[in-house]
Amino acid sequence: MQISDLFFVASMPVLKTLLLTTLGSFLALDRVGVMGENARKQLNSVVFFVFSPAIVGSNLAKTITLESIVLMWFMPINILCTFIIGSVLAWILIKVTRAPRHLKGLVLGCCAAGNLGNLPLIIIPAICREKNSPFGDPEICHKYGMTYVSLSMATGVVYFWTYIYNIVRVSSSKINNEEFISSKTYSNQEAPLLCEKTDGIDKISVLQKTIRCLKTIPRKLNLKALFAPSTTAAIVGLTIGMVPRIHNLMIGDAAPLHVVEDSASLLGDATIPTVTLIVGGNLLRGLKGSSAVPLSLIAGIIAIRHLFMPLLGIVIVKAAVNAGFIHSDPLYQFVLLLQYALPPAMNIGTLTQLFGAGESECSIVLFWAYALASVSLTLWTTFFMWLVA
Numbered sequence: 001m002q003i004s005d006l007f008f009v010a011s012m013p014v015l016k017t018l019l020l021t022t023l024g025s026f027l028a029l030d031r032v033g034v035m036g037e038n039a040r041k042q043l044n045s046v047v048f049f050v051f052s053p054a055i056v057g058s059n060l061a062k063t064i065t066l067e068s069i070v071l072m073w074f075m076p077i078n079i080l081c082t083f084i085i086g087s088v089l090a091w092i093l094i095k096v097t098r099a100p101r102h103l104k105g106l107v108l109g110c111c112a113a114g115n116l117g118n119l120p121l122i123i124i125p126a127i128c129r130e131k132n133s134p135f136g137d138p139e140i141c142h143k144y145g146m147t148y149v150s151l152s153m154a155t156g157v158v159y160f161w162t163y164i165y166n167i168v169r170v171s172s173s174k175i176n177n178e179e180f181i182s183s184k185t186y187s188n189q190e191a192p193l194l195c196e197k198t199d200g201i202d203k204i205s206v207l208q209k210t211i212r213c214l215k216t217i218p219r220k221l222n223l224k225a226l227f228a229p230s231t232t233a234a235i236v237g238l239t240i241g242m243v244p245r246i247h248n249l250m251i252g253d254a255a256p257l258h259v260v261e262d263s264a265s266l267l268g269d270a271t272i273p274t275v276t277l278i279v280g281g282n283l284l285r286g287l288k289g290s291s292a293v294p295l296s297l298i299a300g301i302i303a304i305r306h307l308f309m310p311l312l313g314i315v316i317v318k319a320a321v322n323a324g325f326i327h328s329d330p331l332y333q334f335v336l337l338l339q340y341a342l343p344p345a346m347n348i349g350t351l352t353q354l355f356g357a358g359e360s361e362c363s364i365v366l367f368w369a370y371a372l373a374s375v376s377l378t379l380w381t382t383f384f385m386w387l388v389a
Contacts (some may be wrong), residue, residue: 005132008379013126014374016274017119021370024280035281047274048265052117053233055268056150058261060237062251063147069242071327072148074320076155083159084204085312086112086304100294105171106352106362107297110369111304113164116156117230118275120149120335123381125272134389135331148335154234160347161231168351214294256268256374279346283367293361298368305343305369308378313340314387332386337387341380343373 027035035043090111093099099107127133128141135141240246250257317336320326326333344366352362 001317006134006385006389007378007382009127009130009132010385011378012056012130013123014378014381016126017122018374020273020276020285021280023081024277025284026280027277028281028284035277035354040278040281043274043278047271047278051267051271051274052153053109053229054264055146055235055271056153057119057229057233057240058264059146059150060234061247061261061264063143064151064238065243066242068147069238071329072151072332074325075148075151075336077337078154078320079155079159082309082313082339083112083163086114086309089304089308090301093297093304097294097296097300099297102171103293103297103361105168106348107301108167108171109164109348109351110301110344110362110365112167112341113160113345113348114305114309114343115345116339117153118272118279118346119342119377120152120270120338122276123233123338123377124149124209124335127381127385134339134385135233135334141331143333144329148332150237152335152339154343155229157230157234164345164348165351168348195381201208245257245373252283279370281348282346282363283370293364298365301344301365302369302372306341306372306380310337310341310376310380313337316340317339334384337384338381341377341384343369343377 024035026032030036087108090108093106093111094104099212100138124145125142128135128138128145133141135145202375247256250261252258255261314337317326317333317340320336321333326336346366349362
């Protein structure tokens with residue numbers, strides 16, 4: 001297939017995303033007032049609790065089997081590699097640019113966590129529907145493409161809420177503690193923090209310290225966030241897909257409970273347009289942003305996410321293919337490569353808002369990262385399709 005044909009196929013999902021994103025930004029304008037901040041928060045809650053779990057669970061239930069799980073075993077490792085590589089590059093960027101302390105968590109989060117859910121949900125179906133798609137029959141492409149994307153989304157949710165959540169939490173807590181210390185002096189009667197050394201009469205046994213530390217682990221890891229609705233839906237979908245009796249009961253037109261799966265699919269269809277509109281509305285804040293973010297930080301994050309990560313991803317995926325770790329499906333290899341070329345996860349903004357560290361700066365970083373992603377994603381998607389096809 002000619003490179004020009006591949007470029008056309010790659011540009012279509014990006015153009016569709018841009019159109020919906022622009023519409024979301026327009027609806028979020030103050031003079032329009034259709035998707036103000038409160039409306040976006042409400043819609044985001046519906047997506048988080050209803051639409052995203054529905055699309056993840058229904059797609060995994062329809063296509064996942066024990067055999068396919070074995071074939072896709074490398075995907076969680078591949079996603080873990082994106083987080084590790086992004087963290088290492090972010091640490092280098094922080095050292096080189098001497099990033100302000102309150103932005104360290106933001107930089108680490110933006111570099112390590114890509115948008116593994118929303119954008120692939122848009123890109124893969126759009127590519128499959130294109131007439132000149134290199135991935136064959138549109139129905140088969142869509143079926144297995146959504147399986148790969150759903151597993152990618154579910155895995156990304158687990159990594160995000162266990163790793164990125166705690167990075168931003170620890171970073172923001174250090175800042176808040178320092179601000180508190182500078183404004184007030186701790187009382188001598190204040191109880192010592194758990195898992196820290198104490199002096200004098202406050203000393204406790206090693207066993208007691210260990211027990212206290214273990215008790216704090218569930219709270220510190222935020223297990224409630226770990227088992228987010230999409231993660232729970234992924235577990236349910238995997239169970240339905242891998243247990244033949246449950247699968248036969250719920251999946252297929254002749255299944256007695258097929259109405260449940262049909263309803264979930266109907267809800268899941270609303271995910272892509274709704275999420276894209278919300279992204280457009282949120283990015284408008286970055287355009288209005290007045291907080292000063294060092295240009296070197298913005299350029300560094302963009303270079304990591306749009307240049308260095310995709311290049312390293314090609315090396316890793318190709319090495320895994322040559323080693324026999326990845327099966328020969330071009331679409332599967334394409335999804336693995338795409339995971340390295342995505343802009344930062346939109347949930348970074350949620351975390352900065354939650355912990356009150358770098359919220360306005362995050363909007364500016366995300367705005368520029370997504371504005372340039374329209375170009376970089378088109379080019380990388382074209383190259384990836386040529387590489388695997």
